[in-house]
Amino acid sequence: xxxxxxxxxxxxxxxxxxxxxxxxxxxxxxxxxxxxxxxxxxxxxxxxxxxxxxxxxxxxxxxxxxxxxxxxxxxxxxxxxxxxxxxxxxxxxxxxxxxxxxxxxxxxxxxxxxxxxxxxxxxxxxxxxxxxxxxxxxxxxxxxxxxxxxxxxxxxxxxxxxxxxxxxxxxxxxxxxxxxxxxxxxxxxxxxxxxxxxxxxxxxxxxxxxxxxxxxxxxxxxxxxxxxxxxxxxxxxxxxxxxxxxxxxxxx
Amino acid sequence: xxxxxxxxxxxxxxxxxxxxxxxxxxxxxxxxxxxxxxxxxxxxxxxxxxxxxxxxxxxxxxxxxxxxxxxxxxxxxxxxxxxxxxxxxxxxxxxxxxxxxxxxxxxxxxxxxxxxxxxxxxxxxxxxxxxxxxxxxxxxxxxxxxxxxxxxxxxxxxxxxxxxxxxxxxxxxxxxxxxxxxxxxxxxxxxxxxxxxxxxxxxxxxxxxxxxxxxxxxxxxxxxxxxxxxxxxxxxxxxxxxxxxxxxxxxxxxxxxxxxxxxxxxxx
Numbered sequence: 001x002x003x004x005x006x007x008x009x010x011x012x013x014x015x016x017x018x019x020x021x022x023x024x025x026x027x028x029x030x031x032x033x034x035x036x037x038x039x040x041x042x043x044x045x046x047x048x049x050x051x052x053x054x055x056x057x058x059x060x061x062x063x064x065x066x067x068x069x070x071x072x073x074x075x076x077x078x079x080x081x082x083x084x085x086x087x088x089x090x091x092x093x094x095x096x097x098x099x100x101x102x103x104x105x106x107x108x109x110x111x112x113x114x115x116x117x118x119x120x121x122x123x124x125x126x127x128x129x130x131x132x133x134x135x136x137x138x139x140x141x142x143x144x145x146x147x148x149x150x151x152x153x154x155x156x157x158x159x160x161x162x163x164x165x166x167x168x169x170x171x172x173x174x175x176x177x178x179x180x181x182x183x184x185x186x187x188x189x190x191x192x193x194x195x196x197x198x199x200x201x202x203x204x205x206x207x208x209x210x211x212x213x214x215x216x217x218x219x220x221x222x223x224x225x226x227x228x229x230x231x232x233x234x235x236x237x238x239x240x241x242x243x244x245x246x247x248x249x250x251x252x
Numbered sequence: 253x254x255x256x257x258x259x260x261x262x263x264x265x266x267x268x269x270x271x272x273x274x275x276x277x278x279x280x281x282x283x284x285x286x287x288x289x290x291x292x293x294x295x296x297x298x299x300x301x302x303x304x305x306x307x308x309x310x311x312x313x314x315x316x317x318x319x320x321x322x323x324x325x326x327x328x329x330x331x332x333x334x335x336x337x338x339x340x341x342x343x344x345x346x347x348x349x350x351x352x353x354x355x356x357x358x359x360x361x362x363x364x365x366x367x368x369x370x371x372x373x374x375x376x377x378x379x380x381x382x383x384x385x386x387x388x389x390x391x392x393x394x395x396x397x398x399x400x401x402x403x404x405x406x407x408x409x410x411x412x413x414x415x416x417x418x419x420x421x422x423x424x425x426x427x428x429x430x431x432x433x434x435x436x437x438x439x440x441x442x443x444x445x446x447x448x449x450x451x452x453x454x455x456x457x458x459x460x461x462x463x464x465x466x467x468x469x470x471x472x473x474x475x476x477x478x479x480x481x482x483x484x485x486x487x488x489x490x491x492x493x494x495x496x497x498x499x500x501x502x503x504x505x506x507x508x509x510x511x512x513x514x515x516x517x518x519x520x
Contacts, residue, residue: 075413086281
């Protein structure tokens, strides 16, 4: 009998080092069924490493990683580097994962709003289309847990808002849990239940509102991020402001 | 008599081309060209060791290629040297070591040119049995690994999360490539093995909308190259292995001349 109150995923006191450098230090986290947890942090904070440890792709030197028995995971990798000589259409990319069930592949593409690329070669997709197709692939196995590594990478700001909305909808409709990595907080706010602020160790965590008010958050991202976040929350039409914020974030 | 050895050469060449198509496709998709090159170069060390221990040179080639595949599999996990550099060290180290070992054996006279560039006209019935036996085995193995290999080619970690035994499949694949290289040696020689893997596959790319189509097309294009190469070699008395590679290159260039609108819509 699987206890439904048990977390889907939990990490306890995890340390991970590579090449003599400690990349993750004393990480504790728990993810309940149906919950959305976003990991944010600057470049080199260990966000992707954390996901890879959670997925079991990397073995931590210390601590325990627990995944609930029988949990199905849908994974969306950060980037897909297909050689230009590899003839692979979106149709085939999805069909290989769902036993050549073409109808299902098409339905999944519909769910992520990318039906129009069904017959396109993978190499010709735009940034946004590729992210949607990767998301569809992550959904193929009807996952209980979606692990998304920078799901809005290579997408313009407008598209990022749409993608986060899509992820929120998927969670609402499917009831799956989501563990994702994001560069910054303000766009992801509406789509996440909890935020974990990472800089090799966990700086702070909690609801998005709680995290933005936390001194550790301001220290990590600078007071500007906090201010711009306020602007964004109060007036969603301030496109210039949050572009400026993105530029700033890239420099960190 | 004359026709016999031509027929055997043709059969051997076609057999090798058939095997090279699907393997060559994976070599280009997974950017393993230099890896294949390294295996081929190391084959000469296998030949030398074969003579040293009084074994059939082919046995020596297989043993050395498999050992090198294992060595490369493990050495890729370290981060001090890039993959390219490592391959360069292994390739030329093994080739040179092979030449040095051969030079030490004074009572052994080896037709070096035959190993470097192949000796398809000397193919005997035993060679044919080897090409079709071992080559067929390699192809069957590849067919068996096909689906998981495609998944790994798309994205290794994604394949791992989806429950594919990535390391084991990669390992088996490298072993099969090593076997293929040993089979191909006889026809095109160690310097030209990679060309017969890569050129037909690269030629097939423009005409293929899916991986399977590309693999089969690469085999057919390889067969054409073998046919034209053999014919040209007889007609103009040119070395056979290089003639086959020249034919493959010409086919590649011809393929580039085919207008884009004639190609399947989804091919890049």
